[in-house]
Amino acid sequence: MDNFKIKVQKRVMWATIYCVVFLTVAIVLMVYSDKASYPMGFTSGFISGIVALAVAFIIKYIKALKNPEALRKLYIEETDERTKEIGAKVGHTSSIITLFVLAIAMLVAVFLNKTVFYTILATVLFISVLNATLKLYYNKKL
């Protein structure tokens, strides 16, 4: 449990760093760019989301660090073998479905818009290469 406590403390530290970095980026963007533009609006929303998520994690982890019972509960939640298996199955299934849907979208896009077609093609290639690389990595690792 001590190792897990250190791990959680490190997560709090990293989440705090993320908050500081993203908030700095947000402030710099607000000062130096066109506040009303669409990209600026999207970036602000994206950064707000990341910061909110990081703050939520910080609160959750600090609560767990203060209470040994909550820390053990968090440890069980994170190391539960069934939850891990569900995660692996979800990842595998969703990557297959994503590739299938993208392949169909690519076949439609080739008739409609070349830019969209090449974007989807690049995405499909990237996911395929990533899948193959990860398979090779875990085949060697496990």
Add this chain to the structure above:
Amino acid sequence: MKTKIAELRKQHKISQEELANAVGVTRQTITSIEVEKYTASLVLAYKIAKYFNTTIEDIFDFSDVEV
């Protein structure tokens, strides 16, 4: 896989939550094992057997496992 976990729990008068906490898994995992939806790993099977002070074979029914 059939197990005697529910039976043993009743004998020892402990809840799924208590067993789950003792062996370091969630209550849902114990439920899934009891209703034969999920098969425990070797490590978890060992922890459960040790908790009830018995052997893995006494708790888990391996008769359906083909070798």
